[in-house]
Every structure is written in C-alpha cells, then in structure tokens.
Amino acid sequence: MGVDAVLYDKVRAVAWRDGVVRLLDQRVLPATLRYEECATAAEVAAAITAMVVRGAPAIGVTAAYGAVLAVSEAYRRAPTDWRAAARVDLAALRESRPTAVNLGWALDVMERVMETIGAGSPVAAVLAAARRLHDEDIAANRRMGALGAALLPPQARVLTHCNTGALATGGYGTALGVVRAAAATGGIRMVYADETRPWLQGARLTAWELVEEGLPVTVLADGAAAARLRAGDIAAVLVGADRIAANGDTANKIGTYGLAISARHHGVPFYVVAPVSTIDVATPDGHGIPIEERAEGEVLGCQGLTHSPAGARAWNPVFDVTPAALITALITERGVLPSPDAEGMARLLAQPTPV
Numbered sequence: 001m002g003v004d005a006v007l008y009d010k011v012r013a014v015a016w017r018d019g020v021v022r023l024l025d026q027r028v029l030p031a032t033l034r035y036e037e038c039a040t041a042a043e044v045a046a047a048i049t050a051m052v053v054r055g056a057p058a059i060g061v062t063a064a065y066g067a068v069l070a071v072s073e074a075y076r077r078a079p080t081d082w083r084a085a086a087r088v089d090l091a092a093l094r095e096s097r098p099t100a101v102n103l104g105w106a107l108d109v110m111e112r113v114m115e116t117i118g119a120g121s122p123v124a125a126v127l128a129a130a131r132r133l134h135d136e137d138i139a140a141n142r143r144m145g146a147l148g149a150a151l152l153p154p155q156a157r158v159l160t161h162c163n164t165g166a167l168a169t170g171g172y173g174t175a176l177g178v179v180r181a182a183a184a185t186g187g188i189r190m191v192y193a194d195e196t197r198p199w200l201q202g203a204r205l206t207a208w209e210l211v212e213e214g215l216p217v218t219v220l221a222d223g224a225a226a227a228r229l230r231a232g233d234i235a236a237v238l239v240g241a242d243r244i245a246a247n248g249d250t251a252n253k254i255g256t257y258g259l260a261i262s263a264r265h266h267g268v269p270f271y272v273v274a275p276v277s278t279i280d281v282a283t284p285d286g287h288g289i290p291i292e293e294r295a296e297g298e299v300l301g302c303q304g305l306t307h308s309p310a311g312a313r314a315w316n317p318v319f320d321v322t323p324a325a326l327i328t329a330l331i332t333e334r335g336v337l338p339s340p341d342a343e344g345m346a347r348l349l350a351q352p353t354p355v
C-alpha cells in the first residue's frame, strides 16, 4: 500500500488541489488507493451521495470546498449576481445526504461568508473560509483526542463502531482520534473494530487506518460486540456522531444503539466523540433526526456479490438514534459532558472553543 506511516497527517479524505476538490475514494479502500477529482459543485454533491467521501465532519469539509466551486463558477457566469447562482448549487449540496448535520452547518458557514464579501472576485475569500473550516476541524479532533485519552486507563482495550478516523473527518479523527492520542500517551493494547455492516467502514477503513499506523486492531462481526463486552476487559466503547439533538440524543451509524444498550448492560463506558458542529440545537430530541435509508442492494449483497436470493427484500437504515440516557459522556472540543441532557448541552455550547 505504501501509505506513509503517520496516516492522518499524510492521507486526507478530502483536499483542495489546483482548483478542484480531491477525494480519496473510500468505496474501494483498502484494496485500492484511488482519488476522484471534482471540478463542479454538482460533482461534489454526487460524490457525497455515492459515499466516495463519508463521515459527518469529512462531508462538511467537502461541502465547504464544493461551495468554493459553486461560487467560482457562479462568478464566472454572472459576476454581478453570483450569489443567486451559487445558492442553486449550494441547495443541491445540502440535499446530498440527510443525516449528518455537519453538511448543512458547513454550508451555513459558507453562506455567511458569501454575504460579507465586497466587490471583486469572491473566490479567494470563500476558499480561505473553507480552508479555515478544514483546519479547525483537525484542531478540534486533536483537542477531543487529548480529552478522550485522559479518560482511558493505560494500555486500554477499546471497542469502536464504523469509521471515525482521518477518513471520516478533515484529519486525525474523532473517536479514532482518541485512540491516536491514547496510543501516543498511555498506550492502546487493542482496538476491537466492529466491521459495521453493510458498508464495512470498520473492517475496511478503521482497520486500514490502524494497520497503516502500526496500531493493534481486531475486526469483529457486529454481532460479536456484546460477547466481547461481556468478557469484561473493554475499557470503553468509542463512537462518533452524525447529528446530536439538543437533548443529547445521538444519531450515528446503524448498530450504535444496540451497542449502547450492550455497553450499559455490561457496565462499560460509552463515549460519543464529536465536534460541536455535529450538534443540532434546532432538533429538540432524537425523534426529529432524519435517518437516511439507502439501497436494499447494500444489504442483500456486499462488494459486488449478491448473497440473498432473488425476491428477498432488505431494510437499510444507515443510522440509528442512541438516547442520551445511554451515553456515559459526550466528548467535544469544548469539553467533556458527562450524562448529556438539554441543560448540559446548552452549558457546553456556551463554552468558548479553547484557542
């Protein structure tokens, strides 16, 4: 594979390169290292929908760069009325995936920047804003990594779900950022990575990130997680988030809810690690979070092979909602919130982001 050892600093899920958005195609990892280059906002939206790039923060960063493409094209076509033209493309980007709130949050940031720009070409200003948003995501991940690592014992065994690493963010990772920070301080004995059917983000992407960095990883079937927790040697379950409601209810990859129930039953701390850009104060609780359903074929087959008989149907919600009551603590760049609830979330959001 030949990827540099320090993956999160070398390989980026998304980058701006010479006027295009460059995406590492996560549909073909780890077998193939292939990049897709998007020259228009529409191509970026299609890549998000197709999960060329995935992961809530990574989707937000990608959408921000997609907004730069939209503004650049709009200004070329209509220099005196570029905002209206750009907003059409931004609306399409907003629709590319429904659950990860970071997508809409990033586009809101870019639209606010668009409103402040004076005369002349707006491209440099929006590109600077997208780069700032990207850098801030990585900085937030590093802060969360340190805060989360402090909650783990030395040589911890942890269990993860889906992929929450450099591939799911602007870089470094959220829950997997905690693993990286812990590995650099108290040490990590083992990462048990749920394979995370049907898209296998754990078996393919988390395992790749960890193997490439020389960190220990054991892949397990999603159905084995409860037995692993029952063994009694898991220090914590670490997961990411796609949308956190105002009361702390959290939408994340399908299977997270069952994992949270199992962790509670076995007395294992269950930590959600997410930047505050994942918090949606406009949604009071988990019932209001839109849950994406994807094609039945993603469940009926895998990696091009169909394993269910013709005539079988599939139900493929790709997220579920974990009630805040099952979350031991929410780890964000603004601090750690034990037992999240509406009041605690409001206090957390009132905190300044540490410089």
Ligand SMILES: CSC[C@H]1O[C@H](OP(=O)(O)O)[C@H](O)[C@@H]1O
Pocket (backbone or CB within 6 Å): 054, 055, 056, 057, 161, 162, 163, 164, 165, 168, 169, 174, 175, 201, 239, 240, 241, 242, 252, 253, 254, 318
């Ligand atoms: C850093 S949080 C990433 C979050 O996004 C994943 O979903 P998907 O792979 O469908 O974009 C999963 O829910 C992860 O926890």
